[in-house]
Amino acid sequence: MRVLLLMLLSSTTWACMPELPGGKAQIIESAKYALAYRTQPEKIVIGQHFVVELALCAKAGAAVPDSVRVDAHMPEHRHGMNYKTKVTSNGDGKYRAEGLMFHMPGRWEYIFEVRTGGTAGAPERMTTSVVLQ
Numbered sequence: 144m145r146v147l148l149l150m151l152l153s154s155t156t157w158a159c160m161p162e163l164p165g166g167k168a169q170i171i172e173s174a175k176y177a178l179a180y181r182t183q184p185e186k187i188v189i190g191q192h193f194v195v196e197l198a199l200c201a202k203a204g205a206a207v208p209d210s211v212r213v214d215a216h217m218p219e220h221r222h223g224m225n226y227k228t229k230v231t232s233n234g235d236g237k238y239r240a241e242g243l244m245f246h247m248p249g250r251w252e253y254i255f256e257v258r259t260g261g262t263a264g265a266p267e268r269m270t271t272s273v274v275l276q
Contacts, residue, residue: 161198161236168198173269175205176257189248189275192226195240199257206259212266213240214254217247248275 161170161179168179180197187193201207211230216223228242245251251273256266 159200159202161200163196163198163237165196169271171255171269171271173257173267175202175267176200176208176269177202178255178269180253180255187245187273187275189245192242192244195228195243195253197238197240197255199236199238208257208259210258211238212254212256212258213238213243214256215243215245215251216254217249218252219250220247245275250274 159177161177163179163181166181166185168181170177170179172178176199178197178199180195183194183196195213197211197213199208199211211232213228213230214223224244225246226242226244228240230238230240232238252270253273255269257269258266
């Protein structure tokens with residue numbers, strides 16, 4: 144019984160583990176997706192553009208995404224970035240978001256939006272925060 148439980152737990156844990164080779168990555172999850180991301184450069188400098196590289200995988204029963212959008216905002220200040228990001232697919236669940244810039248210090252919240260089924264369905268959102276000083 145114990146072995147069966149371990150097999151079930153490990154199969155759900157490992158069923159969707161996004162791989163992002165080439166360095167340290169953060170992992171966030173929603174009900175349908177797991178996402179690994181990292182920034183280039185690793186240390187974000189206020190007022191300088193940076194890139195977000197990400198890998199995404201669909202959990203059991205979730206559709207493969209049609210598109211991914213990356214944005215960021217400052218919840219306490221109620222504003223976002225001054226630039227719009229451009230996300231390109233590198234294939235195999237890997238994406239690159241360019242054009243991000245945090246123009247002031249404070250808490251920024253990344254917003255990763257995954258769409259399936261064209262534009263008709265509501266996107267699946269994943270968020271995480273970073274504080275810049």
